[in-house]
Structures are given as C-alpha cells and as structure tokens.
Amino acid sequence: MDMPLLMTLFFSILPISELRGAIPYAVSQGMPLMQAALVAIAANASVPLIAFLFLGSLHRLLYRVAVYRRFFDSIVVRARSKVHEKVEKYGYWGLMLFVAVPLPVTGAWTGALGAWVLGLSFRKSFLAIAAGVVIAGVIVAALVALWGAGAQTIFFKAIR
Template identity: 45%
Template sequence: MSLEAVVLELLSSVPHWLATVIIGALPIFELRGAIPIALGIYDMNPIAAYLFAVLGNMIPVVPLLLYLDPVSKYLRRYAIFDSFFSWLFGRTQRNHSARFEKYGTLALTIFVAIPLPVTGAWTGCAAAFVFGIKFRHAIIAILAGVLIAGLIVSVVTLTGIGLLDLI
C-alpha cells in the first residue's frame, strides 16, 4: 500500500476540507499533494482546494520558524541529530547559498514556489534558519512561495484532469 493510500485511509472519516488541510500540513505531501488529492479524489471546488491546501501548508511554518533554532540546538547534543542537522544545513547551503546571498528573501520565495520535491514550505523554513533570514521576512517569503506553488499545482492538476476527460 502506498503512503498516499495509507494517509487517505487514515483520513477517510475526516471531512474532505479538513483532510486537505492536514495533507497540506504534512512535510511529505504539502500542497503539492493536497491539491491533486482534493481535486482528483475529493472532487473539491478548485478555489476551496487551493485555499485549504495553502492554509494547511502554512500551519507548520510559524512553529518551524520560531522553534527550529532552539530545538536544533537542543537536539545537537545527540550525535545522530547532530549528524542529521549538519547534513541538512550543509546540503541546503551547498545547493542554494549563491542564490540566497544574491537575492535574499526573493530567493526564498522562488525556492518555495517551485513545486518540486524538497522545495516546499518545510524546507523553506530550514533554509530561512540556515541563512539567518528574519522571521517577518521569512514568513512573507514563504507565504508568497506557497501561494505561487499552489497556483502552479492547481493549474497543472486541473489541466491534467481536463486532459484525462478528453481521453
């Protein structure tokens, strides 16, 4: 059984709007998974699917931005977490440091807006932390990126669903 099927089964008794919010908040799916599920499986109105997925995707952002630093400092006392955070932050800096130095919060917005794996709000929070972007700049950049990604995913999903109807 796929991860998507497991999540859908766990959320089968939850109203579709709430399931969309929950899926949007999950780090593996975010709105990149929530919107196609809401449109394709729940047959939700596109505007409602977009809004609930964006809401869900933004729910973890504030706690992540506020607590990533103190939690990572606490967890780094343990070797396994120290290794993980070193890997995560090192990878983020290696892959994106030039863009963040040159473009700052605009780079964060673009990074979050690109609907590819590991480019969403969760990773955007880690990038904001790694590059020292202030909370208010990070929250605005991440929200803008999530809104743009939501539009892209919605259009691609609706276009795909429309093409499937023609077949």
C-alpha cells in the same frame, strides 16, 4: 471535520508532500479545486511558523542526541546549498522564487530551514515563503485544473 479536509491539512504541512500532494489529493477526494487550493495554501503557509518555532526551541534540546544531530546536520547542508545561492543572488525574492517552484525539496520546509540556517529575518522570510507558497499553490491548482487529480504524478512518482 471531514477526513479529506483533515488529510489535506496534514499533507499540506508534511515536508514530503506539502501542497504539491495536498491539492491533487483533495480534488481526488471530491473537494472543489478552489477549496482544496485555499486550504492547502493556508496550511502550507503556516510551515515557516512551525519550523522557526521548532528550530528556536526544541532543536537546542534535541541537538544533544547524536542520532538527531547527524540527521539534522545532513538536512542543513542540503538546505543551505539549495537556498544560499538564490538568496545571495536575489535576496528575499530568491527565497520566494525558490519556494514558488512546486518541485520536491523546494517547498516551504526547505525554504524555512534555509532561512533559519542563513540567519535571515523571520518576518521577511515568512513573507517571502508565504508568497512563494501562494505562487506554488496557483501553479499546482492550474495543473490540477488541466489534468485533474492525476496531475500529482507530475510532482511524485506513483506509490504502489
């Protein structure tokens, strides 16, 4: 497996970048836009599976550790505040739209965490988050098609 493909997969499942960073990165490494978008969308759509699996098992063990508990509680407060309003008002459509906006802290990780915290159905949440990921992927791919790999500066500040 080549390095750009591996890094695209990695960036797609990383909470800080998700597909917002993965697609521009892949294109900047010479990957065709369609391939970059499909790889990033597929990997990012797997995030709810990873998140729900983790939250359902390993979380119970780690929550006993004070440092983890404080860190996790602060993330939960943020996720709950961001997702709850949208889900209350629009249901699972709200969750999908929340994830579909390709901005920092509105991706699959926050959507999955928010769905888990709110006790939403895994199946319905997964479908809503996956649909949101597809929409976000199309938006990011369109911006990359218009502005090239430099489009990532729309989503992130340049790291120097």
